Amino acid sequence: MEQGQDKLKYLALGDSYTIGQSVDITHDSLEKRGYTVEDPRIIAVTGWTTSDLQAGITAANPQGPYDLVSLLIGVNNQYRGQDINIYRKEFGELIDQSILFAGRDTGRVFVLSIPDWGVTPFASGMDREKIAREIDQYNAINKEITLSKGIVWIDVTGISRLAETDLTLIAGDGLHPSGKMYTEWVRLALPEIVKMLKED
Numbered sequence: 001m002e003q004g005q006d007k008l009k010y011l012a013l014g015d016s017y018t019i020g021q022s023v024d025i026t027h028d029s030l031e032k033r034g035y036t037v038e039d040p041r042i043i044a045v046t047g048w049t050t051s052d053l054q055a056g057i058t059a060a061n062p063q064g065p066y067d068l069v070s071l072l073i074g075v076n077n078q079y080r081g082q083d084i085n086i087y088r089k090e091f092g093e094l095i096d097q098s099i100l101f102a103g104r105d106t107g108r109v110f111v112l113s114i115p116d117w118g119v120t121p122f123a124s125g126m127d128r129e130k131i132a133r134e135i136d137q138y139n140a141i142n143k144e145i146t147l148s149k150g151i152v153w154i155d156v157t158g159i160s161r162l163a164e165t166d167l168t169l170i171a172g173d174g175l176h177p178s179g180k181m182y183t184e185w186v187r188l189a190l191p192e193i194v195k196m197l198k199e200d
Helices: 023-032 050-060 075-079 084-101 128-148 157-164 179-198
Strands: 010-014 041-044 068-072 109-112 152-154
Touching: 010 050, 010 084, 023 179, 041 050, 050 084, 068 084, 068 179, 075 084, 075 128, 084 109, 084 128, 109 179, 128 152, 128 157, 152 179, 157 179
Parallel strands: 010 041, 010 068, 068 109, 109 152
Antiparallel strands: none
16 A cells, blocks of 8 residues: 555454553654555453454444454463463464455455563462473464464564563563553564555
8 A cells, every 4th residue: 555545454363462562652753664554453351362353353343344453362271271272272263264354355454473471570389481482382373374374573572571671661560561562563563564555
């Protein structure tokens, strides 16, 4: 889609990280580059697992095609200690749904890696090495599936781990990312998103 044409339709799928994913920053950043963006359609609830997201999508019944579809899901599967094979199956299904919502155009879908909440004050006293190891395992799965479909995969986990020594990256609840961290995520993702839009 060329700059200055019809408004972009954006569908964001996920959990608490998606809700707080500072869509205003993404919105403004794209508009600064000449793109006009509709208010994003967000299907995400704090605490959602892949199963919850699937049910939420069914209930919301979003109507594509969307110009952009993002997916960030899995932290609650890990947090609840679910069988990782459930994640592999359901993440794959969610990727396929995301492609359909993008009008079957894999070049309109992007996936964000799962942040590492183990570095946050919330995780104090927990086995942070175990959390990091499991987050890495989940991200290995979503990266493998994402890249196998020819979809852009954006690694925000490294940025999330900077919060271990920089608490300004964490929100007041001691768990979720602050606006500062979301700004860094957007800065990382934006060049990829603009490239996707130009490759129409």
